[in-house]
Amino acid sequence: MKAIQLYYPPEWAHCYGCGYLNAQGLRIETYWHPERGESETRFTPKPHHTAIPGFVYGGLLASLVDCHSTATAAAAKAAAEGVSLEEAPLRFVTASLKVDFLKPTPLGPELRLVGRPKEVKGRKVVVETELYAEETLTVRGEAVLVQIGEGFGRSEDAPAGG
Numbered sequence: 001m002k003a004i005q006l007y008y009p010p011e012w013a014h015c016y017g018c019g020y021l022n023a024q025g026l027r028i029e030t031y032w033h034p035e036r037g038e039s040e041t042r043f044t045p046k047p048h049h050t051a052i053p054g055f056v057y058g059g060l061l062a063s064l065v066d067c068h069s070t071a072t073a074a075a076a077k078a079a080a081e082g083v084s085l086e087e088a089p090l091r092f093v094t095a096s097l098k099v100d101f102l103k104p105t106p107l108g109p110e111l112r113l114v115g116r117p118k119e120v121k122g123r124k125v126v127v128e129t130e131l132y133a134e135e136t137l138t139v140r141g142e143a144v145l146v147q148i149g150e151g152f153g154r155s156e157d158a159p160a161g162g
């Protein structure tokens, strides 16, 4: 199975969280499981991703939820449209990101994010994510992702980062 991010065309592959062309980035890989209607990302934080010793920095966890959600949105929209990402790479950016830190996330174990599309409507997809450290749910996220066109980032409305 090919990670959703690997379908991104090169011009969309520089993102700090999910761009395969960003050597300094997290380069997360998300997989879509059509039989479950869910996505999954696995990531093992490094020692420098520390918040307080022994626990993962929350900003990193938010980044994981963010980029996991954009990938989930692309796969969910493609599934809803009955197209493959190969033939129609769909481009989503994050409009809104909500992250609840339910418990401290231990630094060391591989983390597992499970995403489910809650709404697929027009250009908008809402994705719910659960993040587990081993079997413990430590973070819950909800993101609103909006599909964009080729001209995104080339106008005066371009975002400052991302």
Ligand SMILES: CCCCCCCCCCCC(=O)SCCNC(=O)CCNC(=O)[C@H](O)C(C)(C)COP(=O)(O)OP(=O)(O)OC[C@H]1O[C@@H](n2cnc3c(N)ncnc32)[C@H](O)[C@@H]1OP(=O)(O)O
Pocket: 007, 008, 009, 012, 013, 015, 017, 018, 066, 067, 070, 074, 085, 089, 090, 091, 092, 093, 094, 095, 096, 121, 122, 123, 124, 144, 146, 148, 159, 160, 161, 162
């Ligand atoms: C395979 C290749 C992939 C390649 C993808 C690789 C990219 C990876 C990106 C990684 C994630 C990031 O960090 S992205 C970077 C951070 N994000 C950004 O910079 C985005 C900055 N914001 C924007 O450019 C804009 O606000 C947009 C594009 C998000 C939305 O503006 P718009 O295009 O005018 O959309 P608009 O018509 O107003 O809204 C469309 C729908 O979304 C809803 N909506 C819009 N904003 C919000 C919001 N903040 N909270 C809730 N809902 C919202 C609206 O109510 C509407 O729903 P309804 O009425 O239809 O129900």
